[in-house]
Amino acid sequence: MEEAASKPKISKIVFVFTVTLAVWLLFTWPFAPVNWAMIIAGSLVSLVSGIVLGGLATLHPVKGLNPVRYFWGGCYVFALAWWVMVANLDVAFRVLHPDVPINPGIVKVKTELKSESAKTALANSITLTPGTMTVDISDEGYLYVHWINVSSTEVEEATREVVGRFEWLLRRIFE
Amino acid sequence: MIEFALSLLTLSAFLCLFRIGSGPTPADRMVGIDILGILVVGFCALFAVITDRAFYLNIALAWGLLSFIGTTALAKHLEGKKFDE
Amino acid sequence: MSEIAGYAIIIIGALFNLFGCIGLIRLPDVYNRLQGSTKCVTLGTCSILLGVLIGSGVGPTGMKALAAIVFIAITAPTAAHALSRGAHKSGIPLWEGSVVDKYEEEK
Structure with missing residues (x-):
């Protein structure tokens, strides 16, 4: 470096x-x-x-010269826009509900992505998607994610629910 | 129409100020400062529409940049590190 | 026509900004506040700028609004990430109703 x-x-x-x-x-x-x-x-x-x-x-x-990556980049922008809208309606529901229905916790998920830019994009996407926010990235490829409605504390289950939305797209774009 | 959006943003800014003033921990106050910095970008965009001048968006861009740098510096301070680590 | 669409998007964005700031008041601890308010304020401000872009069309105002959209969408999650990491490292605990804290267990 x-x-x-x-x-x-x-x-x-x-x-x-x-x-x-x-x-x-x-x-x-x-x-x-x-x-x-x-x-x-x-x-x-x-x-x-x-x-x-x-x-x-x-x-x-x-x-950056490969046009296929730009096609997947366009798909990524549309997928991100859709999940951001879902996330905002989710937050609006939780905030305006009289009881504030939350069940928070920090879970650990694993990512297969290797390059630094792909990991950064994945962390930012996780922050913008429903109910999750990245807290830290470890060097071994684990992400610590604050989840507002924890449904599973196991690494594999949480990985499928949190990372699975974007990992396949980002692998095609950055790697 | 625009005045309605401005009043909504003003109300949001007052809620942020409440959190900055009353936050139980320092991190709560920093979150309020971060959110208020992004809200100011929205204010600048609305002023650009009201006055029909493009230079308010230059202010919005510079404000967003400085707010981001300030939040990062505050987070480093919260973590207990010096700025060059 | 495009002006009316731009105004509608600006009003929706301002509403989401308000929801985010209500979340800043109502949610219980710093991580939940950061999570809810960052999401809502990012989308709200981005859609205000998108409304400016649609209302003013392609020109100096619209292009600067487009640059500001890209900029906010990149920096706001990064700032939230840095703040939450700093808050956890400085020892601020999670809300007492939290289920699990793997980050604390494995530090």
């Missing part, structure tokens, strides 16, 4: 440069009179941040 941070590969520099420049162009949206000063300034700043921060990028730039 230290070596990667000191000497980033050229593909990572290109990757960070592209993403930074795209975000910059999004912020200076009205293109109609082309503003060359803005574009040149953005390119220079993107180049500097690519060289300085390229080693910190954990995504593999070459994998």
Whole structure:
């Protein structure tokens, strides 16, 4: 990791440069009179941040060229939107119910995902889906999840209910 | 219409302030600060609609960024670590 | 037409923000509060910004709203994760009605 941070590969520099420049162009949206000063300034700043921060990028730039991953990424966005809506109706029901029906606890689940970005995406998805919130990730691939309505404390059962919603999609996107 | 949404958001902000003032543990107050930071982004978006100016969304983006960094720093402090660990 | 749809989505988002903050008051301990309020406020603020995007169409306002949606959806769960981990490490116990705490058992 230290070596990667000191000497980033050229593909990572290109990757960070592209993403930074795209975000910059999004912020200076009205293109109609082309503003060359803005574009040149953005390119220079993107180049500097690519060289300085390229080693910190954990995504593999070459994998980003595969269009199949973008198809599964679109599926992932729709699945996430659906589960976020279900989660919000669930929270609204629990909060507005006079007795506040909760049964909380921290359970342990196992994930098969290996890469750091896939684990991060899985943890964030778990936080946004019904009744669960990631508390910590251990190095051996276990996640500690705070569950607002615990139905099983066994590792396998909890894994099937909590992780199973997203793991297969994220494996296709990131690995 | 927009005024109704603004009043709902104001009510939410007062509930957050209640939690920040009365939270029994420090972590409760930090949760209130985090949620209030995200609510301010919503306020900025509504002001952008009311005044029809785009620059309020620049404020919203910068506020979201700073609120995230502040919450992370507070969480590190809660964990009992220095900021460079 | 698109303005009316945008206003409707903004009102729905503001309602979910209110539900999240009611959860902040009513739920019993810091983990449950963090869980309920983060979910609801993330969706609420994202749909307010989506309403701005739909109401204003493609332009400087809409593009900045889109960037803010992506940004909030990434950072809000991460902040919740950091806060809950910090709260557990600093020794704040779970609510007395909690069923299980595997994290405490295996530390």
